[in-house]
Amino acid sequence: MRLVKLVAYGWSSRRSRPAIRDQVVAALAGARIEGWDGLLAAQRAYLDTFWDGADIELDGDAEVQQAVRFAMFHVLQAGARAQKRPIAAKGLTGAGYDGHVFWDTERYVLPVLTYLQPRAAAEALRWRHATLDLARERAATLGWAGAAFPWRTIRGHECSGYWPAGTAAVHLGADIADAVVRYLNATGDTAFERDAGVELLVETARLWVSFGHYDRHGAFHLGGVTGPDEYTAVADDNVYTNLMARRNLTAAADAAARQPDRAAALAVTGQEVAAWRAAAAAMSIPYDDELGVHPQVRGFTVMKEWDFAAAGPGDYPLMLHHPYLDLYRTQVVKQADLVLALHWCGDAFDPADKARDFAYYERRTVRDSSLSACTQAILAAELGHLELAHDYIGEAVLMDLHDLHRNTRDGVHIASLAGAWLSLVAGLGGMRDHDGALSFAPRLPCRIDRLAFSLLWRGHRLHVTVRPGEAVYTLRTGRGDAELTLSHHGERLVVTTAAAVRRPIPPITPLTGTPVQPPGRGPAHRSDLVR
Amino acid sequence: MRLVKLVAYGWSSRRSRPAIRDQVVAALAGARIEGWDGLLAAQRAYLDTFWDGADIELDGDAEVQQAVRFAMFHVLQAGARAQKRPIAAKGLTGAGYDGHVFWDTERYVLPVLTYLQPRAAAEALRWRHATLDLARERAATLGWAGAAFPWRTIRGHECSGYWPAGTAAVHLGADIADAVVRYLNATGDTAFERDAGVELLVETARLWVSFGHYDRHGAFHLGGVTGPDEYTAVADDNVYTNLMARRNLTAAADAAARQPDRAAALAVTGQEVAAWRAAAAAMSIPYDDELGVHPQVRGFTVMKEWDFAAAGPGDYPLMLHHPYLDLYRTQVVKQADLVLALHWCGDAFDPADKARDFAYYERRTVRDSSLSACTQAILAAELGHLELAHDYIGEAVLMDLHDLHRNTRDGVHIASLAGAWLSLVAGLGGMRDHDGALSFAPRLPCRIDRLAFSLLWRGHRLHVTVRPGEAVYTLRTGRGDAELTLSHHGERLVVTTAAAVRRPIPPITPLTGTPVQPPGRGPAHRSDLVR
Structure with missing residues (x-):
């Protein structure tokens, strides 16, 4: 015997109960006509369209490959049907933060939806x-x-x-x-x-x-x-x-x-x-002229240092074990802040400052927030610390699957999951969109053999494939011929629907040694885990 | 018919109920033996001794004269019987602040008790x-x-x-x-x-x-x-x-x-x-080199200015009408802070800095706290703004009698009442005791003809009388001959029990014009009220 049960769900804070009830009844009536196969086909078509533009392919780290798809699915799930409703910190997956929306929706989630599901943004x-x-x-x-x-x-x-x-x-x-x-x-x-x-x-x-x-x-x-x-x-x-x-x-x-x-x-x-x-x-x-570093806030670089040597694993997250009185007045950083500026306002910084700033804040950032690893991945990649970038990508994409903050029971971290996309596309892909100009500076860590991703730009779908030595840019469009101007490692390219454009990837020599994190607060090394 | 009712009161958080009861019974037994006249005589003797050393005489402002005695009585009442208990912000006069003690007991009350009732301190x-x-x-x-x-x-x-x-x-x-x-x-x-x-x-x-x-x-x-x-x-x-x-x-x-x-x-x-x-x-x-002013906290003098022009009388006290978010980030001052340092740590400042600092903070201080007028009186007097000092003395001593903060129903302001003594003795008397050296720099505003006060110094009672042109220092002691070294307007004097020392009062030319307060926040002018 085969039983098919159709369930419809309706909710509104504005419409009347009879109206919601009518909506549900109508949905069930439609579903009965469509039948299971019809519903399945519609859902498949919707998701196929989504994945056609949103999928990220990654050769060389199967765990990250799987996790980024999990992440993209959840970002879609949280955002696609928001329909003039906020996209909450936990989406609809849990009661964490009481269903509230915060700044991270605009900071992390919408820049991703903008390129994958612009209507949702x-x-x-x-x-x-x-x-x-x-x-x-x-x-x-x-x-x-x-x-x-x-x-x-x-x-x-x-x-x-x-x-x-x-x-x-x-x-x-x-x-x-x-x-x-x-x-x-x-x-x-x-x-x-x-x-x-x-x-x-x-x-x-x-x-x-x-x-x-x-x-x-x-x-x-x-x-x-x-x-x-x-x-x-x-x-x-x-x-x-x-x-x-x-x-x-x-x-x-x-x-x-x-x-x-x-x-x-x-x-x-x-x-x-x-x-x-x-x-x-x-x-x-x-700006701190002596150190050549931007203070996160005025005077930050002369504030007291946190005593990392005295802190053990049981001290983290610090806000559960130390008074804010001491956290606020010391140079301990919960999450990317100046480093967040290095990413989103990167055009306001000079490369040497960026390198010094990143190294400075790496030493003081404990990542007691899930909103940090993805941004640290992006800057690590930009500055040529590609293995560190890979490590941070691992942390960003596995935040919920590995329950790294031990609170996934309250719901998944939607912004961090969107950050997983950012860590790969803005990180390894080097994508930036300052002032409406699209630019890429792709580079792969040693264990990644191929990265491929897509994004929508003014109705055209740009596809980017990165391999160790080169990057390939392809433009697809449903509306006849088109061309798109972008930058590849500083070189201006015009990509058309006629042909893919291939460009070599220039080598990079980081301006600083590999940045160091506070004792015990570095990300897990992907090199210990991959293959 | 004449009825005499004797009441005894006992309390302890440590001793047993029977012990407290015994204490009360003993007190009543003693009182029955002493009788009304005996109790009255003992109380009179106690208070006579207190007033002999604590009274402040002031000719020329009868209201302030009366009020400072009210103040000294309350300071004694709150402090004399504390007996290893805290002296609460309201003493025992009201339920304000839930009976709690704060920093102002040590900052305002104890320096006064030290010279009047040292055992209580x-x-x-x-x-x-x-x-x-x-x-x-x-x-x-x-x-x-x-x-x-x-x-x-x-x-x-x-x-x-x-x-x-x-x-x-x-x-x-x-x-x-x-x-x-x-x-x-x-x-x-x-x-x-x-x-x-x-x-x-x-x-x-x-x-x-x-x-x-x-x-x-x-x-x-x-x-x-x-x-x-x-x-x-x-x-x-x-x-x-x-x-x-x-x-x-x-x-x-x-x-x-x-x-x-x-x-x-x-x-x-x-x-x-x-x-x-x-x-x-x-x-x-x-220190702000450009302005020649000490910032209350680092960076204070470049913070946003409060918009005093937009504030009317109904905006005060500001904390009841404006968010702390804006109060904290602007240069509006509730109460003496840098000016408190100018008094108690006055030996760390140069006179020209003091004058500029005082003028700077006068423009920004709204006195939404009762802990400010007395200190402003002291600095105004030191810097030669004697009429302004007189005005602040009026506010300090009348805080409760005139219910200036509209909350005397919750109890009197013990620290502010102690401040009344400070405003006269450290203000017009110019008394300082930095590093164990006693100094005076007396000066009177135009309407005060005479100021006389006493203080205990190592068991000796120093009596100071100030008249417009001169000051007289007299030393009394119950223990034979004694001498006391002090400073009068910078001149070293040795005062002995043998004879009073008279010294003229040098003129002063203030280094700045009379400081100005925020609109509507100046003290009431004693010149409009006296005579």
């Missing part, structure tokens, strides 16, 4: 846009202009009760603006720009001008903020926040110029745009 | 000493050496739940140490030094060495602390804290040298003493 940003009234109200309550988005929320209200690690993390607004900009650059979706993009950029930019201030020498500062690293709080001039705010201000000014009627509807004046550009130009980026 | 410090085990335990929990005294407590346990405005205010340890040092200097009480003083100094000093750190240039820093001003929190190198810690370290080293057997019993080594002296010598004191 747009829907998530349209949800943020739908909460703008609440964010404007919150900013007004706090005495600021523009919009102050909530650190954690489901419906748009601030649900964080501890402001030093919540409201003070004002970088969230710039993360949202950045996700808007990258989405617009990758898709050219002008309808989204008009409906939601301009307003998100303008309202987030407005916050910075009212929040920050000019010092007596005319430098613009953002004081009393918490950056991405949760082991430092309420400090001045967080480099990540300042660089992201600078981009936010410039992007709002550019968007207002592109969409003057939308800007006028938001009461943007020429004077206001000038104030945005002035604050961006004057943004203060602290 | 010793008892309060012996209570702190009795809680040392808990303070050592707390330090160990936090990963520090020595003792970490509680921000608010009744029995010695930390009862503050918000560490950025509690445990992070590590200056408390130095305030306790300072009260010990001033008490020892004023009394020469070597029994107290042996029993309690050395241990308090040693254990508070130990904390600094483990808490702070040396930077790469060898300067010693105390990072991530909260100073006295509650509108700034968790910042680096609070000048008040660093100067007080420096004195604490030196005092511990000196005490260990004076009492080598006590030091040995506490396992103090020569190496440890050297570490204290080294940290004291290397203590970093931030």
